[in-house]
Amino acid sequence: MTGQPALMETATLEEDNCDAPHTKARRSLFGSVMKHMLSDSEMSALGDQMIQNLSEDEKEHAARSSYKYLWKSVTSSKSEKESKEFKEEQSKMAKSMAMRFIQSKKGNYAVAMQKFKSAIAFRKQMDLDGLRLCFQADKLDLDDATREKYAMYRERLSERMTTGRVYVCGYDKQGRAIYTIYAARTKDFDPEWFLKESLFNFEKALACTERESGGVKDSITVIGNYTGFQSKHSAPMSISHRFMDSLRQNYPGRVHRVYLLRTPTSFMVFWSLLKPFIGTDTRKKIIFLSERHRQEQFADLVDQSQAAPWMLDGGSKTKEFDSNEYLNDIPFDECFDS
Incomplete structure (x- = not known):
């Protein structure tokens, strides 16, 4: 017996806009609060300004948000990296990241810039480059220290991924990768590696979307299966809060929609505790689906060839998850069983 409403929209993992400081409007294009809705060209100009105010190192790491x-x-x-073509691509990719922040903050340049630089620092602190590259170390020219670090990353991720708690499998009809969650497969709640495992797969989903859509789409679809979920599968609130906050602060606009299926009463209790930590301004991103509405919702979202049977009747994604294949054989920007 499930405890979710038949079809209820609630909260998002995306950056909320309610945390901006209350400041007086300025007439300048780059003021903190704009009195009018900015045009596309004005928003683009703000994005250019944000890139100009980065150091070369920050600009490079911003561009690397593109796999x-x-x-x-x-x-x-x-x-090759000193060529005009390479520099132009670097600027383009860095600006793409900047634009997600300026759009999230509705043209509030000061706040968007602060969030942008903070997200770049987060990417460096978490070594998201290393997490994305570690399973391809044999193709890279690395120093001994980096090679040893990547080996440790591979070991930890390989240990955690055996259960298939979360992985990328299939695409929706718009070319967005599907970040699939099997909530009852949780192995443990190591504070550091629960987050890194989740971010590794989140980044993989973004990379798959970038490749599948040819760069047209930059967000992902999340689908969670809560079959068999019990209270013991709920992460400690500190870990859940950290993961949600990491997404909210550092990945604005990267989650298109979240669908949660078969959520039992035990999860709804957990959700009631977690919900206050999630911004209320964009709650419509997460949808709790009952079995009655599942077929209708997913028929519009995903083709049978890209869906598991529990998502869509007749779904052909039936291959059992193989973590070794997923991590070692499949390129980072390709999903499992694709």
Whole structure:
């Protein structure tokens, strides 16, 4: 017996806009609060300004939020990276990240810039480049210390991924990768590696979306299966809060929609505790689906060829998850059983 409403929209993982400081409007285009809705050209100008105010190191790490650019950067020679073409691509990819923040903050330049730089620092602190590259270390020219670090990343991720708690499998009809959650497969709640495992797969989903859509889409679809979920599968509130806050602060606009299926009463109790930590301004991103509405919702969202049977009747994604194949054989920007 499930405890969810038949079809209820609630909260999002995306950055909320309610945390902006209350400041007086300025007439300048780059003021903190704008008195009018900005045009596309004005928003683009703000994005250009944000890039100009980055250091070269920050600009490079912002551009590396694109996996396609990251791989090109780490496999290009010094002379290739000094070319006009490479520099233009770096600026383009860095601006793409900047634009997500300026759009999230509705043109509030000061707040968007602060959030943007903080997100770049977060990417460096979490070594998201290393997490994305560690299973391809044999293709890279690495120093001994980095090679040893990547080996440790591989070991920890390989240990955690055996259960298939979360992985990327299939695409929706718009080319967004599906970040799939099997909530009852939780192995443990190591504070550091629960987060890194989740971010590894989140980044993989973004990379798959970038490749599948040709860069047209930059968000993902999340689908959670809560069959068999019990209270013991609920992460400690500190870990859940940290993960949700990491997404909210550092990945604005990256989650298109979240669908949660078969959520039992035990999860709804957990959700009632977690909900206050999630911004209320964009709650419509997460949808709790009953079995009655599942077929209707997913028929519009995903083709049978890209869906598991528990998502869509007749779904053909039936292959049992193989973590070794997922981590070692499949390129980072390709999903499982694709």
